[in-house]
Amino acid sequence: MLRRTVPILILASSGLLLFVSAFSPFTVGLQEIVLKWFNILAAVAFVLGAGNLLAVNLEQISSHRPGWAYSAITLAAFVGTLAVGMLKVGAVPNPMYPDVHFAGAHDDPQAPFGWIYGYMLVPLTSTMFALLAFYVASAAFRAFRAKNFEAILLLGTAFIILLSQTAAGMFLTGWIPEDSVFSFLRLDVIKRGITEYVQTAGMRAILIGIALGVAATSLRLIFGIDKSYLSKT
């Protein structure tokens, strides 16, 4: 009983508090406390995550499973970064306490930890992000194939939007005077019409649905109607 009732009570009280704090400034302090509790929980849970990371990768290495070298690299990076950060290896001295080793900032760009972040992590994540361009191209190639009426509409719309964003768009229709009766044929005008009316209307419909979905889901959770997130064991 405790495994189910206590979590539901915590969820219901926290949920109601967060809801009321949107309307009453008197509960803002309590709302901040709830959010701090979550941060404390997340910090404690991070130990679990780090333990899991170590256990899984050590097991992978010890049993020489395929790809164990990746695990070795992961562990070396994890332990190395953790040690450099926590022991403040090479930390830039604090001007107020130059003789106290641990007074220096560990994340200073000049310190090894800052160096690892700036020259290893950031380029690696940027590389992954840059790959997105190729994935967008391949997804667009597949999505814009004119298989049926809806796909033709999508293709036509994408063609207009893409063309209007380039110099070719202005070259093709830019000569039509903006104040003439044919100004609606200008690609920039068509693009504005598509993005401001068609796309915005569709997006708002989705957003209204999402907002109502959040409200209904929150009510189900707060009133304990939906308990599927709790263990039944």
Next chain:
Amino acid sequence: MQRIWRVCATLATIATLSGLSAFAAAAPPAPTDVSAVDVPGDGGAAIHVRWSVPAPAETKLAVIERRIVAPVKEGEAAPADAPWTEVARVDAKKGAEPGYTVSGLPNSEADRHASDQIVFRVAFIGVDDQQTAFVEAAPVVARANLILFKKIPLAIVCAVVFASVLGWIFLARSGGSVRIRRIAALEAIDEAVGRATEMGRPVLFVPGIQDMNDIQTVAGVTILGRVAKTAAEYDAKLEVPTSRSIVMTAARETVQSAHFAAGRPETYDESAIRYITDEQFGYVAYVAGRMVREKPAACFYMGAFYAESLVLAENGNAIGAIQVAGTAEASQLPFFVAACDYTLIGEEFYAASAYLSGERDQLGSIKGQDAGKLFAAAAILTGVVLATLASFTPSGPLAGVSSAFRAFFGG
């Protein structure tokens, strides 16, 4: 020569005297009736300052300054050592009752206590840019009110939506009809897991990259329960890489619970649900690499996704996996629609938990959600009709009704 000097000195004296007289004439009269009152129905961060303008023709701007002083007893003067801070320079004559609402006062505990008194003073700048002396208002306290007045319309809308959801839940309990249309993406769960079982390949479930305080992750973990139960029944291998430690713990509980529910507790493998990293693209690199190496036959993406959505979905597409996605991130929906076989769009994603449970209470809440949608559609339609009619008679009563309607909904 002496005469020239005398003439010059006379001219200089005349010029100086005329300049001084011009200065005296340009300075407008100082403000009168300066007062400061707390703005009602706010969070305790706004004060309205009022003044009277004795000579409007000579006055241009009002300079408002404030200083926060420690609580003082009624009738006592405020300490004089608190520094003055300029708040604003505004049109001194604007409106029937000239004044200015000072908002955004520091209201955090570190900056100011709720009972601190604030003293405002106002000076005028004339048309010749000459400033008058400051006139102080009586000290005032910016009090936080129980309810924010500007949020009352939102509270009414919330009350209507909540009432409709709860009303439908009670109706469903009492035996009302709760038929819900078929959601293809949820029906496809069995098909996708079955296919993975037949092919002897694993099922991959990605619960997004946000923590459990994001309601999308909660919705994703709920769907994980159903996927895990089906996988346990079919004896398919399920892998759940997570980017947050708490999500890993919640996912383990859910999957274990699903294995118990399927009557196969011995097949539960805790190591298949693992924490990877909080770093967005580090997580993506792991999952994409895993997909390429292990080639799962079914991939589920349920939760909060950002730039990584397309990387994951395209990799899944490249390995020929059957893919089902669900998210409420509107900006990522097009990517999932383009690359996945089935997509739960926004509200469908939130409805999934109720849909999969099949419980009357939960299905009733979806009906209530639909009633809320009807209310939104009716409000939009009313607003459009009112705005259209008001555009024909801009000064008529309909224009007032239209603008009041728009203001109610925060427009």
